[in-house]
Amino acid sequence: MQIAAIETSVVSLPFTMGGPHPLFAGQPWNRLEILLVKVETEDGLVGWGEAFGHTAIPATRAAIDTIVAPLMVGRDAGDIQALRRQILHGVHLLGRNGPFVYAFSGIEIALWDLLGKRSGQPLWRLLGGSEPSPMPAYASLLNYGDTALVARNTADACAAGYRAIKLHEVTREAVLAARTAPGAAEAAIMLDVNCAWSAPEARAMAASLAKDGLFWLEEPVWPPEDARGLARIRESGIPVSAGENVAGLFGFKTLIEAGAIDIAQPSVTKVGGIAEMQQVIQLCQAHGVEVAPHSPYFGPGFVATLHLASALLEKPLIEVLWLEMEANPFDPWVRAVDGMMRVPGGPGLGCDPDPETLARYAIGAPHRTERRQSP
Template sequence: MPAVIDRVEAIPLRIPLKPDLPGAALWGAPIEAADSLLVKITTSDGVVGWGEAFGLYGTGLAEQALKELVAPLCLGRDATDIPALMDHVQRRLHVFGRGGAITYALSAVDIALWDIAGKRAGVPIAMLLSAGHRPRSLPCYASLACYTDPDRVRAAVRRVVDDGFGAIKLHESGLPAMQAAREEAGPGIALIVDAGCAWSLTQAQGVAADLLALDLMFLEEPLWPPENFGGLAELRRSTGLPVSSGENVGTVLEFERLLEAGAVDFVQPSPAKMGGVTELRKVFPLAAAHGVPVMTHSFYDGPGLLAAIQATAALGGAEGMVEWRWFDQQASIYGDALATTDGRIPVPDGPGLGVDPDPEVIGAYRC
């Protein structure tokens, strides 16, 4: 039975970080709390779905885009035909660009509608995406904030290794911080570095020997600008460094160009940035055709994370890993319902995304 979208609600959250590991930052800006933008959709038959828009410092922009542009185009429309609705909204709003805050807001709506679709069918989203075998849990890596100072980096790395993680991502562009992480982690821990588009091709080639000595699993977004696909391909060719990219790629067509350029060893679509589950699911077969594993970007804690988990469980194959944002916050959006154990994260088997946000956490940290 068709159901229409009756209500679209933006729910911004701010959850403080615990104070016992000071110095957290993201590319030079100190952070004391994690901001999230959840989106709650209610249909005419009373089904509720949850989505998430990428935000960080731009959470307010995504919220404004949702309220002023995206939500009005969704209200009253059929919630059961997700591709048609997404196409409708994208065509109406493409003049404002095919990425950024508008696409983040649309991503949240799409994720929420997939949550509703799974709930109406009584199955997790992974079953809607694939009828094949789905793992009960997935390997994940601890994705840290930027700590810059080698001693603070060591402290953070020690915490996550002691928590049982076998893989760690740094958000660092300084070699001393990276080297401190490798020394503290030891050779048995997989190390990933997100350089945050820090270097030109020549600069990256100049530090390649030092990076190779770190034995990285992959180097994420090393070059500015991030759409320099030819430069990424040349960096791989000339240095042998394993390279990843994709969180700032906004459309499937751009992913096709990225892959055709031979730019990456791992491709990183971001469900809360590129259009939700509808667009994310298209990247997996495209990447497989190029022999490149998908390593979803999920540097968030809510429905966007669950969308990445459900899609990876259904489509990711044996090489799929999940990014777990390790901010050591005072609370989790899902309370005790979602947690990692020994470097693995469960694939929730409830309908839709598998679990709903904890209403007590929303009540306490809504801003």
């Protein structure tokens, strides 16, 4: 069945985060914005996707509305592999990582949702999985720059049932504050520094953290493409994770061949969609590299991550940003209960957005790209 229309829209959700709202890429970050992609086929079936994301939404949305969606309307919605090859090749001169790959990722997720709905099968089954069980999540705390807030939010997350906590800080003092927080004695503590250090600085910091029992150290090296520098950090004995900024399958192949990572972190809304994510997971499994998906978002991309992790990972661990949204159109599937995530069982992604919540929190007007009718 052919794609009749592709529509983008944005919902903006107020949230609290246990501390003052930070800047994100230089912009105030006090609302969680989701770039939704709706794909309709000629017979009226609708699939939902999510394209990355956050302060990059204007760029990603422009890539969809002006380039990627016009290339895809009128094409066979079920021929995902051919679309993946042809569309990504068609825009590769515009960048193999960034808005155009994010744009395709969002549409591709919606195509899988359509495929599941048309076949009457949930995504986890299409991916070869068995009946899913609840999966453990980890609380991904935001940046506070305040050890007292780190300790308080770590304690609150443990009290909420999380048994793994990730910090977005850059000091050993923050790690120690989390480690000694009430309830955290048995919790796994991870540290994500978002590429804060040069390779020599990262080696020195890793040495100072070596005896603090970190479950992993995430993206310690700037720039993230420095695979050799990243590999040196593993000498500290702390497991190293990375991958949210990697360009697709061959980007992960480079990291693996350099011996740079213990844990790979592909992001379905950034890497090229579900099929690319599936290939990345299979590559990592073939080389004995663990996979912990990057998923700091709360729309169809997050739900797709649940299906992927349930179907393909032996020991899934789901990233959930530690914040409280005023509402979400994909409730309850985007919220952890006692530190665990459930997977929808309906066809496709298994859940469509609540239309009232969409309408209430929408910002701006949707943009619709439709197939041109022959004269």
